[in-house]
Amino acid sequence: MTDNQNLLAEQRRALILDEVRRRGGVRVNELTRRLGVSDMTVRRDLDALARLGVVEKVHGGAVPVVEASTHEPGFEAKSALELTAKEDIARAAARFAVPGSAIALSGGTTTYALAHHLLEVPDLTVVTNSLRVADVFHAAQHPGGAAPRPGAATVVLTGGVRTPSDALVGPVADRTIRALHFDVLFIGVHGISVEAGLSTPNLAEAETNRRLVDAARRVVVVADHTKWGTVGLSSFAGLSDVDTLVTDAGLPPDARAEAAEHLPTLVVAGERASDGDTGQAGQAGQAAAAADGEG
Template identity: 85%
Template sequence: MSDNQNLLAEQRRALILDEVRRRGGARVNELTRRLNVSDMTVRRDLDALARQGVIEKVHGGAVPVTEARTHEPGFEAKSALEPGAKEDIARAAAAMVAPGSAIALSGGTTTYAVARRLLEVPGLTVVTNSVRVADVFHAAAGALPGGGPRPGAPTVVLTGGVRTPSDALVGPVADQAIGSLHFDVLFLGVHGVSVEAGLSTPNLAEAETNRRLVRSARRVVVVADHTKWGTVALSSFARLEDVDTLVTDAGVPPRVRDEMAEHLPGLVVAGRGADAGESAREDGA
């Protein structure tokens, strides 16, 4: 892999993570040869991945973190992971939205980033089961001095339901509200994406609510950074065939990018380092 010498740090770490997960572990000396970088660079990358909680350092290398499929991190914990990748994804996703659209945003920190990018798009109707996403639009809407909404302010529909650790509202109340609605595009955050399991979440109630969101959307756009590919949580709620477009970041290694493109109708790779041709492989907004 001599051509990996000049990879961005995020791309190099994604390659390391993929290697550790695929083989069940990797040694530092193996990674230095495969990536054609120094021992110190690999050790710094392993330190960074260990801080993210996706690997565990062991003597001479690293092994994947074995996490219960039911484990669901809180919103604040997830917010600290891959913030640059989420911003790149959010910028690309928001560019797909036309003024006046009816859109939906599921719970999650990546959809939260998308919501902040949508504040400049006028006339939106936003359906969400995320308390955090609703707060983004509520805080930005403001009001005119005489009362009433500002021109172009979004109409926000927040479903009811039971709150999860990720600050999403799920359960029968949310499901019933979503089932009666129809929207142009759904931006869907996920815990994991894989060829075998499709889209998955550790929360059973959230899985059902996400199924309702997918069924109510004319177009489904999954927003997921490179660490989500290959992850499988407790409950699958959609197949890859149900997804119209996956928006991910440039940290995806070329081999994984090819696998994504093979199994997904539309793929957008956002951010610095993304190949312009592949970034444009998308089926129309």
């Protein structure tokens, strides 16, 4: 951890959450020394994390909340976590979207962040089962009720039954997706692991996600480092179905090695490459250029 006193609250809380999960618990006095902030600041951070349901406060510190494999946090709770990581991932993943292509975005807070970076990619056809993603494109295309600008994306919303994460799932969504074909699917996940592949706590969402994966020529998973090793109730794809994982620099070295062993491309966003080396983050641009050349 760091002793930088100028960390933003979001960054500080992300560091605290990582420490809680890694060690199985932390004490307030340990955090004050490591972060170089007051007891009151640490206690406020723990209060905020407890309100989000990701830690449980105990006397003198906090422990992780052990979530059931069927627990699905709401969109607002998830959107407050790992903000910097999601922004880094979104910026890197956007390079895989080629102008004029047909893409799909699943529900989730990371795909929501990605949608903002896709607004300037011209002539996209965007299929999504996310109400939040659809709203991003609609608000950008119709400011004040104006007509869409030239080159604005065509957005297809699948329909279906709404989940806590504001995704539309179920038979209506499944039938719509079954009839479509995408160049690239950008999909967020509840969990990703070698054994369970991609998983979610929502059974209906798992089936809809299977349809999305089946309809895509290329599958790009956008998932921050906290998702690695997490397993939800239902798996909907194996790692063999994934072409690229875009994650953030918080992914530990052992997890990076494991991911690189089982995936064709691993992109670690938000990490500066060394001189003379494009690095893992640079693979995003290379892969996007290759996709553009396929036509």
